[in-house]
Amino acid sequence: xxxxxxxxxAGGRAQELSVLTFRRPKSAVVFGGRYRMIDFAxxxxxxxxxxxxxxxxxxYRPSSLVExxxxxxxxxxxxxxxxxxxxPPHLKLSGSEWYRGTADALxxxxxxxxxHQPDDVLIVSGDHAYSMSYExxxxxxxxxxxxxxxxxxxxxxxxxxxxxxxxxxxGRIISYMEKPKHPRTNLASMTVYVFRREVLxxxxxxxxxxxxxxxxxxxxxxxxxxxxxxxxxxxxxxxGRWDYARTLDAYFQAHQDMLGDPPLVDMGPWNVRTxxxxxxxxxxxxxxxxxxxxxxxSVVCGDCDIAGTVxxxxxxxxxxxxxxxxxxxxxxxSGTVVEEGAVADKMVCDKRCVIxxxxxxGHGGxxxxxxxxxxxxxxxxxVLGMDVRVxxxxxxxxxxxxxxxxxxxxxxxxxxxxxxxxxxxxx
Numbered sequence: 001x002x003x004x005x006x007x008x009x010a011g012g013r014a015q016e017l018s019v020l021t022f023r024r025p026k027s028a029v030v031f032g033g034r035y036r037m038i039d040f041a042x043x044x045x046x047x048x049x050x051x052x053x054x055x056x057x058x059x060y061r062p063s064s065l066v067e068x069x070x071x072x073x074x075x076x077x078x079x080x081x082x083x084x085x086x087x088p089p090h091l092k093l094s095g096s097e098w099y100r101g102t103a104d105a106l107x108x109x110x111x112x113x114x115x116h117q118p119d120d121v122l123i124v125s126g127d128h129a130y131s132m133s134y135e136x137x138x139x140x141x142x143x144x145x146x147x148x149x150x151x152x153x154x155x156x157x158x159x160x161x162x163x164x165x166x167x168x169x170x171g172r173i174i175s176y177m178e179k180p181k182h183p184r185t186n187l188a189s190m191t192v193y194v195f196r197r198e199v200l201x202x203x204x205x206x207x208x209x210x211x212x213x214x215x216x217x218x219x220x221x222x223x224x225x226x227x228x229x230x231x232x233x234x235x236x237x238x239x240g241r242w243d244y245a246r247t248l249d250a251y252f253q254a255h256q257d258m259l260g261d262p263p264l265v266d267m268g269p270w271n272v273r274t275x276x277x278x279x280x281x282x283x284x285x286x287x288x289x290x291x292x293x294x295x296x297x298s299v300v301c302g303d304c305d306i307a308g309t310v311x312x313x314x315x316x317x318x319x320x321x322x323x324x325x326x327x328x329x330x331x332x333x334s335g336t337v338v339e340e341g342a343v344a345d346k347m348v349c350d351k352r353c354v355i356x357x358x359x360x361x362g363h364g365g366x367x368x369x370x371x372x373x374x375x376x377x378x379x380x381x382x383v384l385g386m387d388v389r390v391x392x393x394x395x396x397x398x399x400x401x402x403x404x405x406x407x408x409x410x411x412x413x414x415x416x417x418x419x420x421x422x423x424x425x426x427x
Contacts, residue, residue: 010126011059019385162188367418
């Protein structure tokens, strides 16, 4: 039986997600109320019986991610033959440096590959939401004698935002382009790859020892194009929901798709695992609906306290909605408080935000895209970083971004026009 080692890329910030990744990598962003993005990749790996050891490559502000993953017990990666190991940049005899891309991160951890001596290396991204056993992919890779196999999936919206593969009837990849202006197919790379270890090691060393090594290099830019030309490269097609959530608009829409009857996305059958030792995921008290509360078409996690109205929204544990308050088309992370008489209309907010009495977030009708991130935020939602306090009676427009810790000092007029960004002093 062939041995497979898994590597999870979990270190990127994803600047398009703005304040949601201000203090954490995208893989640690909350998704679906109670999960983190990395939970989906780790659950998929836990459901793949041939994978026993997982390395997690992380770099950007990794503390919350490291605390969440722990020793991997939630995903059953513990024991004499099973493990999860976090692999940050580290000191070496010849010095140290930050990872300069996905390929460089792998090269800097060549000793981890040498330690386990796998036949194949399964590489997955830790910031996508989907349900999939990797066993059929690994079996396809082995049966076709592939040097590299890409998992791809059909996308219906803006395929030019992805790496696009063209595959022949045999399953061979005949072309691959990263974010082409005029894509020839709609088969997008899921950032899931299977490499024969010898092939991956050869390619990493060849690029690292080139006369003019690049300042940054990635698998999709430097490794894949040459491999597809010179080696046996195949594509395996995944049919099923796959959320990339690269932009704030996409993140908001993915949560709206969890609602409705029936919802476009029902994560119940996915059986996603998460860390039960995280304060956010620990056993919660039941949610309380006080007299006069109304909840319609929403996902509400435990330990919430609702006295107002909640419609078409996703609430993480510990959210409080005061009497007469309205939460509509919103995503509220843990510890958020919407005080009495306040309105949150199309709001996405990080942890521990407070919407003061009588304040309105999502004020006005049609609105311009956010001035700083027009390609990421134009759907009309307003996004709050962690620990934002919206002053009592304030009016916050649409497509606004409020940086972590923003409060009355940053909003003295208590008015934020649509499309504006409220920044806070650098720490």
